[in-house]
Structure formats: structure tokens, C-alpha cells
Amino acid sequence: MAKRDFYDILGVSKGSSADEIKKAYRKLAIKYHPDKNPGDKEAEDKFKEAAEAYEVLSNPEKKQRYDQFGHAGASQGGYGGGGHMNMDDIFSQFGDIFGGGGSPFDSFFGGGGQQGGRSRVSRGSNLRIKVKLNLEEIAKGAEKKIKVNKLVACRTCDGTGAKDRSSVQTCRTCGGAGSVRRVTNTILGQMQTSSTCPTCNGSGSQITAKCDSCHGEGVVRGEETITINIPAGVSEGMQLSMSGKGNAAPNGGIAGDLIILIEEIPHETLQREGNNVVYDLHISFIDAALGASVEVPTIDGKAKIKIEPGTQGGKILRLKGKGVPEVNSYHRGDQLVYVNIWTPKAISKDEREMLEKLQGSPNFKPQPGRNEKSFFERMKEYFE
Structure with missing residues (x-):
């Protein structure tokens, strides 16, 4: 339910x-x-x-x-x-x-x-760690095994803080309740109040002989390897929490939580925008004019896309479902490919002559407004 x-x-x-x-x-x-x-x-x-x-x-x-x-x-x-x-x-x-x-x-x-x-149950403090993930791990989820330096239960006394079992006795002040009650007379009659036992601090027991390893604390500094299963779709700054994986509590109490802060490692060629992934594609004006088939990187590997003849700079191509999934959801974002026209800075004498011949052709003269929309108009249409 x-x-x-x-x-x-x-x-x-x-x-x-x-x-x-x-x-x-x-x-x-x-x-x-x-x-x-x-x-x-x-x-x-x-x-x-x-x-x-x-x-x-x-x-x-x-x-x-x-x-x-x-x-x-x-x-x-x-x-x-x-x-x-x-x-x-x-x-x-x-x-x-x-x-x-x-x-x-x-x-x-x-x-x-x-x-x-x-009786009062003590609680250990929380721990915070950072986990770095690349874009592929974020998109698919990851399992990380991390060594954490923290307070752990003393193995010698099993976290009790006592030298042996006979050293743990019921608190004589509160009788093991962890609290003491006091009855006072008021104009409304007798009132009973409760407060933490000052002798055992609410634990309900007393230690007559302390453990030699932890000196009665029940915890020692140690190291634990923790397996963290990170769901797909997390993002920079998101925090996850693992209950009971923080510092151990004195005298066998409840351990604190482990707080995991997510850090994203920047990708070499892809950029993340929410659940979408963005890639800047640079093609020559010849490929833009004649059309071409090119490979682009994605989270899942290489993908081939078709450049239609007459493609203009600033055009946005969409690869559906090639983005990052939402946390605990089947929905996945898209990959947006921004087309950029690359112009060479240095050309040979023969290449210059060929381009000069084409320069006078009406097909190679820009004609703004003819069946073309601005970059911002295309972006608006995409997100609508």
C-alpha cells in the first residue's frame, strides 16, 4: 500500500x-x-x-x-x-x-x-562522506564500496563497555528503569514527575569494572567497508542517507546515520542539463550543405545520426531517451545535439579558387528568413 x-x-x-x-x-x-x-x-x-x-x-x-x-x-x-x-x-x-x-x-x-x-537509549552521531560519480554511473546507478573511518562497537566487550558480564549490574538508583520519579504535593493533589536517572544517565545499568580496550565507552576508533547502492539519476549536491551506518553509540545504543553527498565528475564531451544531456557537434559547411552521417558520443556509447542536406548552424537534433533517468523512475531524458558549422582558418590556393567560384552562386548566398527559424524559436518549439 x-x-x-x-x-x-x-x-x-x-x-x-x-x-x-x-x-x-x-x-x-x-x-x-x-x-x-x-x-x-x-x-x-x-x-x-x-x-x-x-x-x-x-x-x-x-x-x-x-x-x-x-x-x-x-x-x-x-x-x-x-x-x-x-x-x-x-x-x-x-x-x-x-x-x-x-x-x-x-x-x-x-x-x-x-x-x-x-530506559534511555543512546544514539551515535551521524557521519558525512562525499562520493564522486561520472556521468555513466549517474545514468545507470552504481555500487560503491567505501572504507569509512568511524567509531565502531568494541569487539572485546561487544559494545557494553564492561570488563565482563558480571560487571554489568542493574542501577540501584532507578532499578533499571533509566528514570526516577518524584511525588510532590500540590493544591490539586499529588503530582508525579519523571526525570533521567542521575546515576546511570538513563541507561538503566551500571558498570562496576570497565573494559580494558575501550575504557568503558563501548566504542573504539576503527574502519568499516560499506557497500553503497546509489540509484540512477542522482545529481550534484543530492544527499542520501544510510540508517545505522554512522558512528556506533556508547554502551550498545543505536548507531547514527551515514550521510552521502553526491559529487558529479564533469564529462569530457557531454554536459548535463537536468535530465537532458547536451553535445556540441561541429561539422564542415560542406557536410552541412550536402548532408552526412556522423557519430556522436552518448552515455551508452557511440550513436550515428543523419545530417540532412542544407542543415543550418544552430539546429538542435534530439536523441530520445539518451539522457539521464529520473530518480526511482522509468522516465529518461533526451540527448540534445547542437549543430555548429566549422569554418577552416587556413585553406590552400586550389581550395580558395574553388570557393571563389562558388561565392558568386546564388545558392551560396545567405537568405535569412527563408524557411528558417531563429535559434530561440527552435529552442521554444523543442521544449513545448
Whole structure:
């Protein structure tokens, strides 16, 4: 089933501010929260759907890609876009949305609901890399294997940061909940509030003996070879995201994302204009007058085209479907061949005599306006 529009899910418009988007998500998160709707599968699905929409629209980079390419831009090639969110990801947002350590229902339900008492999950930072692609790779898509220097989970302790399993114990302060609750008396009665446990910083556990390799951090500096499948049709400056391929998080948390910035390597003879490819063809005025068959380079290799007799300089020939495809689409642009008449600068005595004889012929005198259109008129007709 096709995904719903993220703006429709949150009930906001494209021009809505960040505060308006956050307010709309907060309202839906409270309405469909699992603690408020225990056992309601439909409410849980709407809760996750709203979280996915907010995860994209609250991020300026992901929002820009979504506005330009829709769901294909938010999750190109299966990267990012909220598609890999789980409940841990969703509840990790609540520190920013509700200004506290977790669910907005913790204080009302005492942590006894479905998600109550959840310990905080740490998250690794994102990584950014640049990938250079030539025009052929952009047109056909590419698989790149890149070595990335980043923080990886410590192999000695499996990312726990502890010397051994017995060194990891439940936090005595919060009992493993990751948060502590406090009851205060007010004029309205007793109010219960929740805050991050100061002893374990929300992890719910304590380490009594640290790992010798990572010194209790759970991560070390390392190198990982990552395979990146880049879809056809990407362009200069476009960003792709691979969920969970960024820096590893301390103490076995959720890894950050890998952000891939696309750079185009200029082609020797072809120029890209959107999804179209442009080639400047230079022919002699003899070939232009008599007609000829010439070869031109394309993304797919050489192609033969026919120059009709009497072809004028500035004429645009079109090779349909020889351009660059749209991202995640079957549509492909064209190759535009601009015809330029090449005039020799140096000619022999015999050649000069032949040209002088032709110079007086009326067929070799320019006759502007006779069945000819300007360059700009031809361009307008092409794009219409």
C-alpha cells in the first residue's frame, strides 16, 4: 500500500514552520500513544506513522529531499527516511518534543503503561562522506564500496563497555528503569514527575569494572567497508542517507546515520542539463550543405545520426531517451545535439579558387528568413 503524504499525516502544509510541525506531532503522539490506547493496533500504527512523518519533516535536509522527490527522496534506495524506525527510535524523540526524559504519559500512568519505565537509549552521531560519480554511473546507478573511518562497537566487550558480564549490574538508583520519579504535593493533589536517572544517565545499568580496550565507552576508533547502492539519476549536491551506518553509540545504543553527498565528475564531451544531456557537434559547411552521417558520443556509447542536406548552424537534433533517468523512475531524458558549422582558418590556393567560384552562386548566398527559424524559436518549439 502506498505511503500517505507526510504533511497530510501531521495535518500541516508545506509552508508550516518547525514549531507548527512539532506542535502537530505532539498532538498526534498524545492522541495515539500506546499507553493511552493499550492493545489498539490501529492507534499504534498511526502513532508510528506520525513519528515517521515527523522524523523526516523535522530534519531540514530530509525535508528538502522529501519536498523535491517525495517518498523516493526521503528513502532513496532504502536509505533513511524513517522507514527503519522502531519504538526505541520514536521514544528517543520525546526528550525534544515533551522536554523530558521519555513518554508524556509517565507522570500520569506512573510508568506502568506499555512503554512505561523505558530506559534511555543512546544514539551515535551521524557521519558525512562525499562520493564522486561520472556521468555513466549517474545514468545507470552504481555500487560503491567505501572504507569509512568511524567509531565502531568494541569487539572485546561487544559494545557494553564492561570488563565482563558480571560487571554489568542493574542501577540501584532507578532499578533499571533509566528514570526516577518524584511525588510532590500540590493544591490539586499529588503530582508525579519523571526525570533521567542521575546515576546511570538513563541507561538503566551500571558498570562496576570497565573494559580494558575501550575504557568503558563501548566504542573504539576503527574502519568499516560499506557497500553503497546509489540509484540512477542522482545529481550534484543530492544527499542520501544510510540508517545505522554512522558512528556506533556508547554502551550498545543505536548507531547514527551515514550521510552521502553526491559529487558529479564533469564529462569530457557531454554536459548535463537536468535530465537532458547536451553535445556540441561541429561539422564542415560542406557536410552541412550536402548532408552526412556522423557519430556522436552518448552515455551508452557511440550513436550515428543523419545530417540532412542544407542543415543550418544552430539546429538542435534530439536523441530520445539518451539522457539521464529520473530518480526511482522509468522516465529518461533526451540527448540534445547542437549543430555548429566549422569554418577552416587556413585553406590552400586550389581550395580558395574553388570557393571563389562558388561565392558568386546564388545558392551560396545567405537568405535569412527563408524557411528558417531563429535559434530561440527552435529552442521554444523543442521544449513545448
